Amino acid sequence: MSGWSWTRWWGIVLKEFRQLRRDRVSFAMVIGVPIIQMVLFGYAINSDPRHLPTAVIVHEPSEFTRSFVAAMQHSSYFDVLPALDSEALATAALDRGEVMFVLTVPPGFTRSLLRGERPDLLVEADATDPTATGMALSVLPELARQVALRELDGPWLKLRPADPPFGVIVHRRYNPEGITQYNIIPGLMGVVMSMTLVMMTGLAMTRERERGTMENLLATPVQPLEVITGKIVPYVLIGLVQATVILLGARGLFDVPFSGNLLAVYLAALLFIAASLAVGITLSSLARNQLQAVQLTIFYFLPNILLSGFMFPFRGMPEWAQRIGSILPLTHFNRLMRGILLKGNGWAEQWPHIWPQLLFTALVMLVAVLAYRKTLD
Amino acid sequence: MTIGNEWAIAVDGLNKHFGDKHVVNNLSLRVRPGEIFGFLGPNGSGKTTSIRLMCGLLTPDSGSGSCLGYDIVREAEQIKRNVGYMTQKFSYWDDLTIRENLDFVARMYEMPDRSAVVARALDELGLASRAGQLAGSLSGGWKQRLALAACMLHQPRLLLLDEPTAGVDPTARRDFWAELHRLAAKGISVLVSTHYMDEAERCHKLAYIAYGSLLAQGTAGEIVAAAGLATVCVRGSGLGSVAEQLERHPAVSQTVVFGDTLHVSGRDLPALQHAVGVELAGRGLGIEVIPTGLEDVFIHLMKQARDNFAGADA
Incomplete structure (x- = not known):
């Protein structure tokens, strides 16, 4: 039994440093992960999203409605888009997720306000992600009070009682009770699938x-595309099984509504599975060993979970982060799932979230085929 | 295709670098159809790289050649279809059974009547009773048999075997070589790398490669003759110190201890006999002249190459 030796200890330290220096991927991960986390959490993630796109339908414009719309804009929570012609158009925009709110000023609102009848404004909100809209909705009553104080001046001073002179009725569309699970559970489907599928296929080629x-x-006549696509197929089935498990859980445990078509859910899942597997197999061609494949998977997974709108409201992120998020298949898959399950959307509304995934898959597969080396060079 | 009839392998001036390491240096080889061609050389001499160049798994930096008449650079696909390559390390799938491995290989070569082909291969190699066993659980000898069965499955006309018998017991090795000779008799060409002298002696032709360069080529007899070495065998005890003593003598180019005998080789037989006689006078050791063996020649070649290589390096 010999005691502690500084020479031996330093030998171990030195060996670890030397190995770490030669292990580029681990090194990049040690440096890269904190930087990515810091940038994303520090700059991109905002749990109090503002500038949410809002459609306004005013049946009879007046001084007062203009003032209220201006106040919404000034609150910085709402970005009022050019007025839409009809309620049908506004509802469609809400379905597609192009707007988060629709403010409707009913006919005769101003007249009935001046009569002191306490009319109501209608705000419809896309409540699929309750946290994304919660703050904006909570400022609405205060906005109404302030506008009333400012506008109801002079002859209308008598209408300025303690109670606000008009009400704001909020319709939380798609998820009326604001249940967070309705958003989280379908989102989780994409998160689980992208994590497991990317990692498992990531290992497929490096294992060989x-x-x-x-x-x-390589010594057999087998072609790159045969190997790559052939290796993917079993994982397509695994992905579908995962989707089924989560769907059953969503229905059985959390009562998530299934407003849309179940076939559409599975088609969307297939699309997303294809994208995830393409990423996995590409990482697999790039990584030199299984450890590197796992590390690259985490690299891929991190921005996905943070920027896809799964964990934090998408609209709360700055422009650049939203751009990155729009490339990621998980972002589009989350929206597809919310669209189909909660909104009951059909194909027309979904197309904007389908083609980016198709394009992504095609490009990533191209990289995989190019990176597959037919010789051992 | 005319070359294909004349030579199973014909390569000229092959070069391959990995970084600044010159792994294969100007390699030229000719292997006839139906010939068992032994490929010898120390570890890291470029044998594996040469074999990979010949079957299209690596692209040469320069040089040209053909395998079964197909160009090794441009027609790697055809070579893959007609050549059976057995890697140095067992490279079939440990987590598949023997049958599953063979079935997979048969599918890769798009073989018609797959199950019959697999069944025949299992039968011929005596693997039928173990067909359901996982490849990973096999012993070294059985793994090697499986690998040979698998790389023979598509009925290649040329076999490239990279140290197929490394770590295999003598009986299994003897069976393996009997099988190779049966295949050669059917007209299949075999290029086999090995470290074993007894295996080298079973080859029709040999090539010795060290530091990426081909040092000798021909039949065992031709290689021994070309080396121009005479050998004296010393028998007795305390041969370690005797070897050291003789090594210093100018007429002695090398000494090799084989248990209770010592092989002393030199270029000039009379000078060698004289040197041994003088140095070992009165020691009571048995001294006799023997024909130089293949192993003596290979050790000589390797030593020479090392000296040359060190010289070129300095």
Whole structure:
């Protein structure tokens, strides 16, 4: 039994540093992950989203309605878009997720206000993600009070009682009770699938390389596309099983409504599975061993979970972060799931979230095929 | 295709670098159809790289050649279809059974009547009773048999075997070589790398490669003759110190201890006999002249190459 040796200890320290220096991917991860986390949490993530797109339908414009719309804009929570012609158009925009709110000023609002009849304004909110709209909705009553104080001047002073002279009725569309699980559970489906599928396929090719069986595979006449697509297929089935498990849980445990078509859910899942597997197999071609494949998976997973709108409201992020988020398949898959399950959307409304995933998959597969080396060079 | 009839392998001036390491240096080889061609050389001499160049798994930096008449750079696909390549490390799938492995290979080569082909291969190699066993659970000898069965499955006309018998017991090795000779008799060409002298002696032709360069080529007899070495065998005890003593003598180019005998080789037989006689006078050791063996020649070649290599390096 010999005691502690500084020489041996320093030998171990030195060896670890040397190995770490040669392990580029681990090194990049040690430096890269904190930077990515810091930038995303510090700049991109905002749990109090503002500038949410809002459609306004005013049946009879007046001084007062203009003032109220201006106040909404000034609150910085609402970005009022050019007025839409009809309620049908506004509802469609809400379905597609182009607007988060629709403010409707009913006919005769101003007249009935001046008569002291306490009329109501209608605000419809896309409540699929309750946290994204919660803050904006909570400032509405205060806005109403302030506008009343400012506008009801002079002859209308008598209408300025303690109670606000008009009410704001909020319709939380798609998720009237604001149940967070309705948003989280369908979102979780994408998160689970992208994590497991990317990692499992990520290991698929590197496993062959690490075990030395790749040389054998290369010695046969098999073509790159055959290997790549052939390796993907079993995981497509695994992805569908995962989707089913989560859907059953969503229905059985959390009572998430299924407003849309179940077939559409599975088609959307297939689309997303394809995108995830393409990423996995590409990482697999790029990574030199299984450890690197896992590390690259985490690299891919991190922005996905933070920027897709799963964990934090998408609209709360700055422009650049939203751009990155719009590339990621998880962002679109989350919206598809919310659209189909909660809003009951059909194909027309979904197309804007389908083609980005198709494009993403095609480009990533191209990289995979190019990165597949047919020789051992 | 005319070359294909004349040579199973014909490569000229192959070069391959990995970084600044010159792994294969100007390699030229000719292997006839139906010939068992032994590929020898120390570890890291470029044998594996040469084999990979010949079957299209690596692209040469320069040089040209053909395998079964197909160009090794441009027609790698055809070579893959007609060549059976057995890797140095067992490279079939440990987590598949023997049958599943063979079935997979048969599918890769799009073989018609797959199940019959697999069944025949299992039968011929005596693997039928173990067909359901996982490849990973097999012993070294059985793994090697499986690998040979798998790389023979598509009935290749040329076999490239990279140290197929490393870590395999003598009986299994003897069976393996009997099988190779049966295949050669059917007209299949075999290029096999090995470290074993007894295996080298079973080859029709040999090539010795060290530091990426081909040092000798021909039949065992030709290689021994070309080396121009004479050998004296010393028998007795305390041969370690005797070897050291003789090594210093100018007429002695090398000494190799084989248990209770010592092989002393040199270029000039009379000078060598004289040197041994003088140095070992009165020691009571048995001294006799023997024909130089393949192993003596290979050790000589390797030593020479090392000296040359060190010289070129300095």
